[in-house]
Amino acid sequence: IMATTNKSFPFEIRDVEPEQVEKLKKSFQVTMNPCTLRFGPKGYLFPREFEHFGKEIYNMEIRPSDTFVVTFPRSGTTWTQELVWLILNNFDYEKASETPLSVRYPYLETEMFFNHNQMSAMLNGENIKKTMEKNMPPVQKILNMASPRYIKSHLPLSLLPPKLLDTCKVFYVARDPRDVVVSFYHHSKFMNILLDGVDFKAFWELFINDLLPWAPFFEHVKEAWRMRNHSNMLFLFYEDLSKDLRACVRRIAKFLDEEITEEQIEKLCEHLNIDNFKKNKSVNFDNLNDSGLLNEKESFIRKGKVGGWRDYFDEEMTEQADRWIEENLRDTDLRFPQ
Numbered sequence: 001i002m003a004t005t006n007k008s009f010p011f012e013i014r015d016v017e018p019e020q021v022e023k024l025k026k027s028f029q030v031t032m033n034p035c036t037l038r039f040g041p042k043g044y045l046f047p048r049e050f051e052h053f054g055k056e057i058y059n060m061e062i063r064p065s066d067t068f069v070v071t072f073p074r075s076g077t078t079w080t081q082e083l084v085w086l087i088l089n090n091f092d093y094e095k096a097s098e099t100p101l102s103v104r105y106p107y108l109e110t111e112m113f114f115n116h117n118q119m120s121a122m123l124n125g126e127n128i129k130k131t132m133e134k135n136m137p138p139v140q141k142i143l144n145m146a147s148p149r150y151i152k153s154h155l156p157l158s159l160l161p162p163k164l165l166d167t168c169k170v171f172y173v174a175r176d177p178r179d180v181v182v183s184f185y186h187h188s189k190f191m192n193i194l195l196d197g198v199d200f201k202a203f204w205e206l207f208i209n210d211l212l213p214w215a216p217f218f219e220h221v222k223e224a225w226r227m228r229n230h231s232n233m234l235f236l237f238y239e240d241l242s243k244d245l246r247a248c249v250r251r252i253a254k255f256l257d258e259e260i261t262e263e264q265i266e267k268l269c270e271h272l273n274i275d276n277f278k279k280n281k282s283v284n285f286d287n288l289n290d291s292g293l294l295n296e297k298e299s300f301i302r303k304g305k306v307g308g309w310r311d312y313f314d315e316e317m318t319e320q321a322d323r324w325i326e327e328n329l330r331d332t333d334l335r336f337p338q
């Protein structure tokens with residue numbers, strides 16, 4: 001008997017509305033598996049492959065020594081991952097530079113998005129295929145990794161194992177959705193997953209209509225916000241990291257019960273400075289440059305600004321955003337720091 005028969009995945013699964021399927025078809029390249037299903041009461045959007053991978057993930061065994069960094073995409077994941085890893089690994093900058101962040105911190109749910117045949121056909125050669133495999137390991141490999149495991153996920157807490165917070169440390173990072181959507185747009189261009197003609201405004205429409213994977217955005221953030229006082233949860237804002245990184249480093253070290261000197265903080269902040277980070281081959285995905293997958297006009301680490309959205313929103317979108325944010329913050333005391 002296969003073990004899968006005992007696994008529970010107690011979520012209602014709905015088909016995406018037909019008009020929305022059409023909209024998605026007109027927006028995304030076929031290299032990414034199409035998002036056609038909504039999971040659970042909040043209706044998180046994923047490809048149908050998530051029925052399988054989501055179940056594996058939901059049932060994975062969590063170890064007390066695990067460390068999770070969880071975010072809605074483009075909210076400050078990479079930054080936080082590196083920061084946390086260095087504090088927990090005795091500031092081993094050498095190891096950090098030798099081992100890509102994506103290998104140190106496998107990205108849990110990545111496997112569901114690839115159309116492997118399409119992708120393989122696009123990749124330039126065997127070497128790059130090996131690099132891809134190392135940087136984007138399949139779920140099973142992540143689950144069997146040796147301790148201590150560092151795991152990156154964009155899944156909302158409700159779709160992660162129910163015992164997660166009671167077992168290990170979890171960092172959740174949130175960011176103003178207007179900066180998130182700009183960053184997500186550029187990232188989608190970087191990954192070449194958008195069809196021609198999908199401009200920022202069209203992408204914004206997708207975002208506020210919950211038509212991007214991991215959407216709805218606010219439900220994602222609010223789930224974590226509700227758990228912010230759990231002793232194993234550290235809830236961070238991108239805006240706070242940006243405004244006072246030193247204070248955030250101290251807060252993170254305290255949460256991890258790690259002593260940290262002023263000198264160590266100084267060096268760490270310098271290491272994490274966006275100008276250095278952009279050039280850091282261990283975090284910037286330069287190792288996939290030759291893959292043929294990525295758009296050379298874009299980059300993984302980009303501007304790193306708070307409020308950069310103002311250059312992208314016209315008056316109509318600004319008003320739309322105001323309304324959308326207000327509606328979604330009505331039932332919560334969550335506020336994004338300015």
Ligand code: A3P
Pocket residue numbers: 071072073074075076077078079179182183184186272273274277300301302303304305308
């Ligand atoms: P922008 O596209 O607005 O520049 P994630 O790591 O969750 O994918 O988030 C990516 C966003 O974080 C990008 O935002 C990226 O530039 C920014 N970022 C990454 N490293 C950073 C750093 N060291 N300092 C400031 N911002 C950083």
